[in-house]
Structures are given as C-alpha cells and as structure tokens.
Amino acid sequence: MNAEQLQAMTDDQLRTKVRAWLAAHWHNQCSTPASSWDTPAPEYCAWLKEVLDAGWAVPSWPAAWFGLGLSTDQSKIVSEEFRKVKAPGSGQDRSHLAANTLLTFGTDSLKRELIPKLLCAEMKTCLLYSEPGAGSDLAAVRTRADRNGDQWVVNGQKVWTSGATTADYGLLVARTDWDKPKHSGITFFFCPMKQKGIEIRPIHQITGESHFNEVFIDNAVIPAENQLGPLNGGWKVLQTALAYERLVMAEGAADRRSGVATTKDLITLAREYGRLEDPLIRQEIANAMAYRRLNDLNMVRAKEDMVQGGSSPLMSLGKLAMSRILHTEARVKTLILGAQSLLDGDEFPDAQDTNFRTFNSYMNSIGGGTDQIQRNIIGERVLGLPKEIELDRDIPFRESKSG
Amino acid sequence: MAMTTLAADERAALRDAVNRLLTAKSTEADVRRTMATPQGYDQALWQGLAEMGVTGLIIDPEFGGSGAGPVELEEVMEEAGAALLCSPLFASSVMAASLLDTLGDGAAQARWLPGIADGSLIATVCLTGDQGLWTPDAVAVTATGNTLDGVANYVLHGQNAGLLLVVANTAEGQGVFAVDAKAAGVTVASHKTLDATLRLARIEFKGAAAERIGGRGWEAVDEALDVARVALAGEQAGAAGFLFDMTVNYIRNRYQFGRAIGGFQAIKHMAADLLVEKESCISAARHAARAMAAGADTAGADISLAAFACADSFAKIAFDSIQMHGGIAYTAEYPAHLYLRRARATAFLLGNSNYYRDRYLTLLGA
Numbered sequence: 001m002n003a004e005q006l007q008a009m010t011d012d013q014l015r016t017k018v019r020a021w022l023a024a025h026w027h028n029q030c031s032t033p034a035s036s037w038d039t040p041a042p043e044y045c046a047w048l049k050e051v052l053d054a055g056w057a058v059p060s061w062p063a064a065w066f067g068l069g070l071s072t073d074q075s076k077i078v079s080e081e082f083r084k085v086k087a088p089g090s091g092q093d094r095s096h097l098a099a100n101t102l103l104t105f106g107t108d109s110l111k112r113e114l115i116p117k118l119l120c121a122e123m124k125t126c127l128l129y130s131e132p133g134a135g136s137d138l139a140a141v142r143t144r145a146d147r148n149g150d151q152w153v154v155n156g157q158k159v160w161t162s163g164a165t166t167a168d169y170g171l172l173v174a175r176t177d178w179d180k181p182k183h184s185g186i187t188f189f190f191c192p193m194k195q196k197g198i199e200i201r202p203i204h205q206i207t208g209e210s211h212f213n214e215v216f217i218d219n220a221v222i223p224a225e226n227q228l229g230p231l232n233g234g235w236k237v238l239q240t241a242l243a244y245e246r247l248v249m250a251e252g253a254a255d256r257r258s259g260v261a262t263t264k265d266l267i268t269l270a271r272e273y274g275r276l277e278d279p280l281i282r283q284e285i286a287n288a289m290a291y292r293r294l295n296d297l298n299m300v301r302a303k304e305d306m307v308q309g310g311s312s313p314l315m316s317l318g319k320l321a322m323s324r325i326l327h328t329e330a331r332v333k334t335l336i337l338g339a340q341s342l343l344d345g346d347e348f349p350d351a352q353d354t355n356f357r358t359f360n361s362y363m364n365s366i367g368g369g370t371d372q373i374q375r376n377i378i379g380e381r382v383l384g385l386p387k388e389i390e391l392d393r394d395i396p397f398r399e400s401k402s403g
Numbered sequence: 404m405a406m407t408t409l410a411a412d413e414r415a416a417l418r419d420a421v422n423r424l425l426t427a428k429s430t431e432a433d434v435r436r437t438m439a440t441p442q443g444y445d446q447a448l449w450q451g452l453a454e455m456g457v458t459g460l461i462i463d464p465e466f467g468g469s470g471a472g473p474v475e476l477e478e479v480m481e482e483a484g485a486a487l488l489c490s491p492l493f494a495s496s497v498m499a500a501s502l503l504d505t506l507g508d509g510a511a512q513a514r515w516l517p518g519i520a521d522g523s524l525i526a527t528v529c530l531t532g533d534q535g536l537w538t539p540d541a542v543a544v545t546a547t548g549n550t551l552d553g554v555a556n557y558v559l560h561g562q563n564a565g566l567l568l569v570v571a572n573t574a575e576g577q578g579v580f581a582v583d584a585k586a587a588g589v590t591v592a593s594h595k596t597l598d599a600t601l602r603l604a605r606i607e608f609k610g611a612a613a614e615r616i617g618g619r620g621w622e623a624v625d626e627a628l629d630v631a632r633v634a635l636a637g638e639q640a641g642a643a644g645f646l647f648d649m650t651v652n653y654i655r656n657r658y659q660f661g662r663a664i665g666g667f668q669a670i671k672h673m674a675a676d677l678l679v680e681k682e683s684c685i686s687a688a689r690h691a692a693r694a695m696a697a698g699a700d701t702a703g704a705d706i707s708l709a710a711f712a713c714a715d716s717f718a719k720i721a722f723d724s725i726q727m728h729g730g731i732a733y734t735a736e737y738p739a740h741l742y743l744r745r746a747r748a749t750a751f752l753l754g755n756s757n758y759y760r761d762r763y764l765t766l767l768g769a
Binding site: 270271276282283285286289290293295297300301313314317324376378379380383385386388389 | 651654655662663665666668671672674675676678679682683685686687689690708711712757760761763764767768769
C-alpha cells in the first residue's frame with residue numbers, strides 16, 4: 001500500500017481500508033499473551049510480522065522507518081479498527097516504549113536491526129533506571145560506564161527491574177562523567193542482558209509477588225553503537241521514557257494484577273456481605289466510586305483538550321488521582337469485609353483480593369515516581385511554582401552526597 | 404427546559420459576554436457594596452443580565468426566553484460563581500423557571516415566565532421547612548383546597564420575590580401552588596446569613612390564598628431540582644476555579660525566607676492536591692450538564708455525583724486556600740472568606756453531600 005495515498009485519505013476512507021485489510025488477513029489466528037513477559041507463541045509473532053510489514057504496527061512513524069507517515073489521529077483510527085476485531089499489534093507507535101526510544105535516539109543500523117524484532121515481540125526489554133541510592137532522585141545514579149575501545153564496560157547495581165530474566169536488552173542509564181554535575185554526566189544505553197556480567201535476583205514484594213528484580217552488573221559489555229542519544233545527554237532521553245511511563249500508569253495500568261481470582265466492585269461486595277444498607281458504608285462506597293469516576297471524567301476532558309491541540313495539564317493529575325482511588329478502594333473493601341479481612345488464602349478470595357490491593361496500591365503511589373514527587377512535578381510544571389532546591393545540582397557529581 | 408445545546412461558537416460568545424459584564428460590574432468592590440444593601444442585588448446589573456438574555460436563559464423563546472439548555476446554564480453559572488454574583492438568578496431564573504417548566508401548566512407559564520425572563524418578576528421556590536432538607540418529608544406547608552398553612556424556610560430571595568411557588572402537602576402527595584408574596588396571610592422574615600451575598604427568608608403561611616399549578620407533584624419538583632443541581636454545581640465549579648487560581652497566584656508572589664512560599668513543599672503539595680479537586684469539580688459539573696442535555700440514562704446519578712463532588716471540592720479549596728494564604732486571608736478585607744462563605748452556603752442549599760452520596764448509590768441501583 002502506498003503511504004502517500006493513505007496519508008491523503010479521509011478518516012472514513014482510512015477506516016474502510018483498514019477494515020478491508022483486516023478482513024483479508026485476520027482470522028483470529030493467535031491470542032495476545034497474558035503477560036508481556038511470557039514467551040509469545042510463534043503464530044503471535046508471525047501475525048505481528050504481517051502487521052509490521054503492512055505498516056499498521058506504527059502507522060504514525062515515517063514510511064522509511066516501518067510506518068506510514070500518518071497523523072496521530074489517523075494512527076488512532078487504525079488502532080480502533082484493530083481493537084474492534086480484537087487483533088493485536090497496532091498502535092505500537094504510542095505503546096512500545098523501547099521501540100519509540102530507539103526510533104528517536106538510536107543509530108540507523110541499530111534501528112534497522114532491533115526495531116522489527118521489538119515490534120514483533122521476538123525481543124524483550126527491561127528498564128535499568130533505579131538504583132538503591134537513586135530512587136526519587138534518579139539523576140544520582142552511580143552505575144558507571146567506562147569506554148574501552150569500541151565498547152562500554154558497565155559496573156553497578158540496578159533495582160525495580162521488571163522482566164529482567166526474560167529481557168534481551170535493558171534500557172540503561174549509567175554515569176559516564178563524574179566531574180560534571182549529576183544531570184550532565186549520564187548516558188543512555190541499550191544494554192544486552194544475556195551476558196555473564198549480568199546477575200539477576202528477584203525481589204520479594206509486600207504483595208507476596210515477585211515482579212521485580214535486582215540486577216547486579218559486573219564488567220558487563222555494551223557495543224559503542226548501542227549508545228542512545230549523545231554522550232552525557234542521557235537525562236533528556238530518560239525524561240522522554242519516564243513521561244510515557246507516567247501516562248500509562250495514569251490510565252490505570254498499575255491496577256493490573258495476577259494470581260488472584262476476579263475482583264468484585266464495591267457495590268457487589270457490600271451486597272454479598274450484607275453491608276449495602278449500612279449508611280456509613282454507603283458513604284464510603286460513594287466516595288470511593290466518585291474518585292474513580294471523577295478521574296475518568298478528567299481523563300476524558302484531557303483527551304478533548306489534546307484533540308483541540310496541545311497537551312493538557314489534566315494528564316499529569318491522573319497518576320496522583322489514581323493513588324487516592326486505589327488506596328481508598330482497598331480501605332473501603334476492608335471495611336466491608338470487617339474481620340474476614342484478617343484471613344488469607346484461596347478459601348477466602350475476597351479477603352485475599354482486598355489484602356492484595358491494600359499492599360498493591362503502593363505500586364501506584366511509589367512506583368514510577370512517588371506521589372510526593374508527583375506533587376512537586378504538578379506544582380512546578382503545571383502551576384508554575386518555584387522548583388525544589390537541589391543542593392547538588394551544579395557541583396561535580398563526585399562531590400555529591402547520595403545513598 | 405429546552406434540552407437543546409447552542410452551537411459551540413454561540414455558546415462561547417454567550418459565556419464571553421457574561422464574563423465581560425461580570426468582570427466590569429461584579430467586581431469585589433461591587434459585591435461588597437451590594438451584599439451590604441437590604442435588597443442584596445444590584446438593579447442595574449440585573450437589568451444588564453436581562454438584556455443579555457441571562458435571566459431568561461433556560462426559558463422557552465415562546466415565553467420570551469433564550470431557550471438554552473443545561474450546558475449553557477452550567478457555563479453561565481460558572482461565570483456567576485467566579486464573580487460571586489449577588490442576584491436572584493438562581494432563585495428566579497433557574498429554580499422557579501424550571502419548576503414552572505416541569506409543572507407543564509401552559510396558562511401559568513404564559514402568565515409568569517415572560518416576567519421572569521425579562522427580569523421584571525422575581526419568583527422563588529418555597530420547598531423545605533425548618534428541617535432544611537430538600538426532600539418531600541421536609542415540606543412543612545399544607546394545602547387545604549386553595550389555602551396554605553405552614554412554614555417554608557431557607558427561601559432564596561424570599562424577601563425580594565413577587566411570586567412564591569410553594570411546594571405543599573395535599574391529600575394526594577405534594578403539589579405546587581402559586582402565592583402572591585404580598586397576599587394576606589403571608590409573613591416574610593429576612594434571615595441574617597452566613598453568606599451575605601445570598602438572601603434567605605423564612606415565610607409563614609396562615610390561611611394564605613393560593614392557586615394550584617398544573618397537576619403534577621413531587622416528580623415535577625425533583626425534575627426542576629435536577630436543573631437547579633446542575634446550575635449550583637456549575638456555580639461551585641466556577642467559584643472553586645477562580646479561588647484556586649487566586650491562591651496559586653498568591654503563593655507564587657508571596658515571599659518569605661527569601662523564597663516564594665509556593666516553593667515550599669508544605670504549600671506546593673497542598674496546591675497540587677487542590678488542582679485535582681478543582682479539575683474534578685469542573686469535570687463533574689460539566690459532565691452532569693451534558694448528561695442532562697443528552698437525556699442520558701445515567702443523568703440522575705451524574706447529577707448526584709456533581710452535587711456532592713462539587714460541594715465538597717469547593718469547600719476543600721475554600722478552607723485550604725485561607726490556610727495557604729496565611730494571615731492576609733484571616734482579614735475581612737481579603738476576599739477569600741467570601742468564597743468560603745459561599746462554599747459553605749451552597750453545600751447545604753439543596754440538601755447536603757451525605758444525602759447526595761447516598762442518592763448517588765441509589766441511582767446506580769445499589
């Protein structure tokens with residue numbers, strides 16, 4: 001199909017075109033893996049390859065780079081049509097963090113080699129950002145990368161890495177200049193994970209799960225070509241990636257969970273436990289439901305704002321609002337269950353679910369930037385309040401106190 | 404009320420015109436001057452609103468109104484709330500006009516709506532008794548034939564109204580009756596109010612002559628209350644937004660310890676939380692208006708949500724904004740307390756948040 005023809009189409013023409021393509025190619029030949037960390041079935045990868053070859057995987061990317069040069073709105077139309085028939089693989093121009101980062105900052109040969117594998121789920125990535133001494137203050141990373149010929153040699157420790165055991169590459173931030181101030185001495189790399197310098201240990205979470213890992217890096221090697229963005233320019237690359245992560249969390253992705261039976265809404269739970277007539281419980285349920293509904297309405301407004309052009313300050317509120325929603329819902333469920341919330345195990349699925357949520361809510365209010373950091377961001381970037389004072393902002397990093 | 408929505412550009416023009424009028428004629432100084440008068444509203448400004456079509460905003464063009472729907476009403480009320488407008492707009496042009504509309508009595512509409520639309524007649528609704536709940540149980544006036552006895556309290560602009568629309572208990576549930584405010588057997592007592600920008604009255608009826616309007620009862624009252632709830636939510640959203648912006652502006656420019664106080668996390672984090680409140684308040688009010696205009700099945704629940712969410716958000720912003728300002732906002736000269744008073748008053752004007760939370764669940768089928 002000719003990209004220019006598609007670009008010039010009306011929305012309806014484009015819709016028709018996508019529908020026709022799907023009708024000819026999509027026969028429910030695969031299902032989407034339950035978790036992006038699972039090894040995908042061959043037929044799933046084969047389908048993604050078809051989608052990629054047709055340009056539908058990343059429609060808003062340039063035609064020279066796997067896309068069709070469509071506008072963002074056109075790309076959304078393509079995604080909608082895919083969603084309608086439950087066909088996976090489209091919309092990765094918005095959803096695939098690693099591929100997008102690579103497209104923007106990678107060298108041509110790296111893009112040519114890796115992006116198709118990423119978009120076909122043949123290759124997985126993980127995030128090597130946080131460290132024991134660099135959580136909220138991510139610019140304080142101490143993992144070091146030292147240049148040795150046409151390679152980088154990396155040493156240090158990363159934490160909170162999901163999918164480290166199955167990942168082929170890690171998106172890594174490492175310090176490359178210790179004499180520059182902390183934001184100015186970091187470089188971003190695409191780090192091969194399957195090598196002997198990388199050791200992975202699971203973290204046991206308060207939920208009882210182990211989604212995250214510690215990654216110990218001992219003389220791991222990265223080809224020089226796998227540097228993304230300029231030397232010591234990694235902070236800017238990271239900001240692009242982090243903004244995306246917050247967006248995903250705002251839309252409730254942190255609410256996803258595993259291993260526990262299907263959850264019940266507050267009204268159903270209260271009805272089952274005979275608490276729906278309790279006026280105090282009703283007040284609590286109404287408040288909790290209102291928080292969620294109001295956030296949904298705010299997100300609808302945010303999207304309307306964005307359709308009319310530009311970004312919306314509302315978008316940055318979603319993650320903070322989601323923390324209140326999740327913590328409140330868990331608390332109200334606990335109130336409904338009463339003493340049964342003291343119990344656990346498969347015999348008591350409601351208690352199990354509720355208690356899981358009580359702990360899992362912190363995934364949203366700490367992960368991807370704590371609520372407190374999020375309030376700083378809203379205060380500074382949305383409301384224009386003065387930035388926090390950083391005592392080590394302008395001094396050589398080697399003189400900075402952190403940890 | 405017409406459930407139509409004006410075209411986007413017409414709506415924007417209307418809102419802009421109201422904004423310009425109120426920016427010029429409902430300044431803080433105007434509000435303070437007007438709230439100190441016995442009447443509690445400015446006749447010239449009222450006339451200006453009438454000429455702009457605002458007093459007849461939701462009244463059918465057949466009766467001299469603008470024929471606008473809930474979406475326009477909500478937007479205009481945002482402007483009124485931001486400016487702390489002192490006027491019988493809510494009492495007469497929203498509550499009374501929508502009640503006459505839902506009662507569906509053509510003769511009564513033809514008789515009174517044109518006067519309400521052009522601002523020459525101020526009408527108000529007498530609903531709750533001393534209990535102060537806007538529910539059928541709280542009605543404390545009884546109709547015997549066409550004669551009323553009992554008490555209506557918290558009557559908005561009762562002291563300024565020419566026409567009282569009185570909800571009264573009859574042998575078959577509630578009915579709505581028209582009473583001339585000057586009629587024999589009607590005693591109007593003005594209240595001193597927490598929010599001096601509002602006028603509230605307690606009205607006693609002793610054998611007052613009345614006329615039944617239409618045949619409908621509480622259902623019509625509740626439908627009219629929905630319009631009022633949307634309007635009040637809009638007013639709260641507008642006021643909350645204005646006060647929030649004022650507060651952020653203050654903490655950007657107030658310096659202590661060599662820094663703008665908005666740079667301190669203790670203040671910055673309050674502001675971030677209040678931004679969530681402000682935006683939620685606006686979203687809830689606008690969504691309720693749209694749901695009503697669209698006749699959505701969820702409209703009842705959406706309106707209940709707006710009723711408590713907007714009241715609570717406005718109150719939180721109003722309370723916290725005084726704290727964030729510090730000493731300056733403890734002075735009567737500073738306008739923050741005027742907004743806190745409005746927030747407190749509107750939070751109880753058509754019921755209260757606990758009532759609407761419960762009603763929200765009920766309307767969601769729980």
